[in-house]
Amino acid sequence: MFDLTIVTNWVHDLLTGWMPSMPWLVTTIECVLVGLFLLVAYSVIAMIYIMYERWVCAWIQCRLGPNRVGPKGTLQIFADVIKILQKEIIRLWSTDRFLFYLAPFLVVTASVLTFACLPWGKGFQIIDFNIGVFFIVAVSGIGVLGVLLAGWSSNSKYSLLGAMRSGAQMISYELSVGFSVLTIVCLAGTMSITGIVEAQADGWFLFKGHLPALLAFIIYIIAANAENNRGPFDLPEAEHELTAGYHTEYSGIHYGLFYLAEYLNLFVVSGIAALLFLGGWMPLHVPGWEGFNTVMDYIPSTLWFLGKAFFMTFVFMWIRWSFPRVRIDQLLALEWRYLMPIGLVNLVVMAVVVTQGWHF
């Protein structure tokens, strides 16, 4: 399988060859390049995702979806982006201005940081350190802060209710996400993202880990949906109750940033699901089918990763457009009475499975 480190090393050698006396400049240029790549990838994926959601949702709802701008409505997203960029940013009198403007950036920062950690392909990773998964869980927590700040600084009753709901919800469900991630870390024996992917070379964890991995997968899907504020757990927004929840008072690109972060978070949780359960960028291998495995190896690793992430996203969208919304007390009961205890027991079971060597 093609290793992208060849490309990155070539770029590094080229730059060092040009400026052998200035290693600091080489590092700076590389950082800028990586940053540029990140931002471009971030916005492109956000745009693809917004269209993806609109088409999936239209398909589920027996509608046509966007089909006017460009062929099959493909240019719709550019119209949307231009529209949202042009919109006036309304300054309200009674908001806490500094916090009000800070909040969307916090939310976006959190999602960019988690986004940066994903395993894009073989040897194609931005940050790879030995506590990778831990880092993802940690930085994704910043998002809650942004949401809470948005609700609090808006000085609106709807926003405050939305923010309080999301505070309770995101913090609760982060526990379940944490437990299912830990279960997989326990199975992989490493927190490094590359390490986790490498460990799935001979089979994805979803198939390797017996029942506990499957349970962790289901818990992850439910909890990630909730942490992402997506239906049936979209209470912080709850259009029909709180009009738009914590971002009721935002307009223009500030609202756009929340919107962007929501879709990117969807990609991030799908990516993490692909990483932890579906083998990251590893191709699908069936033991014994040599020909099949060779064909699979020819598909680029980045495509594998994106394909898995898009598939997981489809599952999330399917859930969102099928179920009614739960109520705040039912939401918290689901987490604290069912998901968290099951997740805890599951972790213990996984530890036993690993120590006894029962997994494949």
Add this chain to the structure above:
Amino acid sequence: MDELKDKILALCPQAEADTSGELLLVTVPDAAWHALAVALKEQLGFDYLTALVGMDWKTSLGCYYYLTNSATQEMLHVRVETADRKQPVLHSVADVWSVANFQEREVYDFYGIAFIGHPDMRRFFLRNDWVGHPLRKDYDASDELNPLRLTDEQNEDDTQRWVEDGKGRVTVVKDKVFADDEYVINVGPQHPSTHGVMRYRVSLDGEVVKKVDVVSGYIHRGIEKLCENLTYMQTLLYTERMDYMSAMQNRHCLCLCLEKALGIEVPRRAELIRLMMDELMRLSSHLLSYGCLTMDQGATTAFFYGFRDRELIYDIFDKTCGARMSMSYHTIGGVVADVHPDFVADVRHACDVIEKNLAEYHQLFTGNVIARNRMVGVGLLSREQALDYAITGPSGRASGVSCDVRKKHPYSLYSEFEFDEVTRTEGDSMARYMVRMDEMVQSIKILRQACDKLEAEEGNEYCAKVPKVIKLPEGHWYQQVEASRGAFGVYVEADQESKPFQKPYRMHFQSPCFNLVGVVDLTCRDNLVADLITITASIDFVIPDIDR
């Protein structure tokens, strides 16, 4: 009627009874009214206040109270007059029939009659700073008195009560709707889930609803006032602009009332077509209410499914009436035009498709664990409360009140049809939802029978001979039909004095949604904010029907 008259005269010797009209008319002086109201409810079983009609008789103001005995379906009406026009007061019966609470506020708003003992005597539709009472005959509608105000409405928290002490002296007591330390959140008038321009002021404790204050009137058009300046034919138009989801039934009701007054015999084929249109409208309305209820719980997809099926019905309307909404199809004596040649085939097709899809909706939504958790046992309304608040239609039947006008006071050709009145006893949001789903099955059943009957009537006339200028004899009439959301009533009073006399002297529309909105506070109290939305969606009112 005579037996009832004797009983009432025994209860209240000051009363006068008149048996010459379509219903027994009892005239009572205000002083004896409250005692008679209590006796009527407790001893004679008149537990359902069907309609409360404010009146201006030029010399005095007053009200007609239409009462129904829910067990025997016997009806009567009571006339109560104020002593003078300057300071009109009547005794409130809000403590006898709770539905009178909002009804009396409406009368206070439009006639200025203050009700002694009413707990919350505020205007219901108009702004607090409105000058005059529009439905009075001496109302001055000049722009100088009521200019287009660009300022906010003030003192919305203030209310007042008329209190009578033991010696008969009446004093006005000032009051507050909400205490100062309550966390009041404003829902509406622009809100995605109020289904129109409705506004609630909700007092919250955390996420728990403590009190709901309904603020109505944002799209009040004064239809009753407008009707007083229109000919009878023209008034038909406005019935469809109240509850647009029961446009056909509302118009049917006014047609029936006017036909009753004129003594017009409607051809059987015309009546069949009207009945089929009513049932199609009911199907469409229940599909919409299914869609809205699911959407308000976040299941947006189900909403689109409901709308998809309504297209079939709207296409039928479109073909026959030339319009999808506000069809203007029923008329005095029949319908305005014959049905489209494909009508019967289209109706059969729509019935088949909707029947098949209903099973899918049950799979998609009814059995869903989240939906069940959100609706079962939430927003309880007991049978007694439903009667007390005069809740009719699917919401009333979900509480166990058997109130289907099609069965209780059969009109049109309903007595020829085989169908069941769907009732449930739970009285929660789920029951209200299920009653609607089951009523759709009954409507399909009626439509299929009607298709057969209509085929047999092929070629007969669709409208009776009706005089070009419609003049009603002197008198007043009340007619009710089963609209999509409950019993819809029309009160028409004709007066030979009013010139030109083709116009009604007074027309009152007793809309079911006006009563439905009265139980929002009752059902939502101590539930969560999220339930407020589900409960109001399951009660299912249409705002223009409240704000007539």
